[in-house]
Amino acid sequence: GEIETALTHHPHVTTATVLLREDSGVPRLVAYITGTADPVALRASLAGELPDYMVPAVIVALEELPTNVNGKLDRAALPAPETSSVTLSRGPRNAREEIVGGILAAMLGLDSIGMEDDFFRLGGHSLLATRAVSRLRTALGAACSVRDVFEARTAAALAARLGGESAVERPALTAGVRPERLPLSYAQRRLWLIDSVRGPGTAYNVPFAVRLRGALDVPALEAAVHDVITRHEVLRTLFAEHEGEPYQRVLRPEEARV
Numbered sequence: 001g002e003i004e005t006a007l008t009h010h011p012h013v014t015t016a017t018v019l020l021r022e023d024s025g026v027p028r029l030v031a032y033i034t035g036t037a038d039p040v041a042l043r044a045s046l047a048g049e050l051p052d053y054m055v056p057a058v059i060v061a062l063e064e065l066p067t068n069v070n071g072k073l074d075r076a077a078l079p080a081p082e083t084s085s086v087t088l089s090r091g092p093r094n095a096r097e098e099i100v101g102g103i104l105a106a107m108l109g110l111d112s113i114g115m116e117d118d119f120f121r122l123g124g125h126s127l128l129a130t131r132a133v134s135r136l137r138t139a140l141g142a143a144c145s146v147r148d149v150f151e152a153r154t155a156a157a158l159a160a161r162l163g164g165e166s167a168v169e170r171p172a173l174t175a176g177v178r179p180e181r182l183p184l185s186y187a188q189r190r191l192w193l194i195d196s197v198r199g200p201g202t203a204y205n206v207p208f209a210v211r212l213r214g215a216l217d218v219p220a221l222e223a224a225v226h227d228v229i230t231r232h233e234v235l236r237t238l239f240a241e242h243e244g245e246p247y248q249r250v251l252r253p254e255e256a257r258v
Contacts, residue, residue: 019075060078117154
């Protein structure tokens with residue numbers, strides 16, 4: 001209601017309504033207006049009046065707001081924003097900005113965004129920021145954190161931070177030298193201790209059931225499960241003991257077929 005009031009105070013807005021939409025799986029505030037106001041200029045004006053989290057990600061101009069047979073606003077009939085891009089500011093000036101902008105846009109379910117547009121005003125949140133960090137690290141080889149995304153809230157600012165003099169290159173993941181007997185992690189030692197005291201149990205099991213309909217390609221399913229087991233050593237790791245001390249024994253993929 002407060003956002004709608006701010007919209008209708010604009011001299012070129014006749015009526016307005018605001019709702020939360022999840023058309024692309026990302027919740028975003030979308031405003032619908034009637035009148036002659038320019039949506040881009042109107043959104044910029046709102047940014048100076050309302051806190052960030054109350055500024056609509058998109059403003060859609062309509063000739064009239066849809067109503068039901070009782071003359072009340074028909075929210076279900078409000079159209080989804082037609083564009084899959086948000087270009088309220090400039091485009092990328094270099095390859096790094098283009099990469100960062102593309103990743104942030106993908107997180108928001110958009111084709112593209114403006115380089116100076118606030119990621120969180122467009123519908124971003126902490127979970128999407130975490131996903132973006134993972135992709136940014138892979139794409140740029142830079143040590144990016146969630147804090148970086150929250151502090152450098154636009155594609156341009158984030159690209160500058162990750163490519164500036166203070167940027168830290170992400171160290172490459174390389175295999176280290178393993179001892180003859182791998183020690184257990186703290187979590188693994190907890191599992192081993194519980195099993196030693198209580199015996200076999202279901203303390204850390206997560207049971208679930210799946211109902212399959214139609215023909216099942218058993219060899220394909222077995223191959224898929226084996227691919228996952230081959231990829232992740234922890235799924236084929238046993239706890240062995242030497243002189244009373246546990247250690248990790250990692251089976252070869254062919255020893256751990258289901």
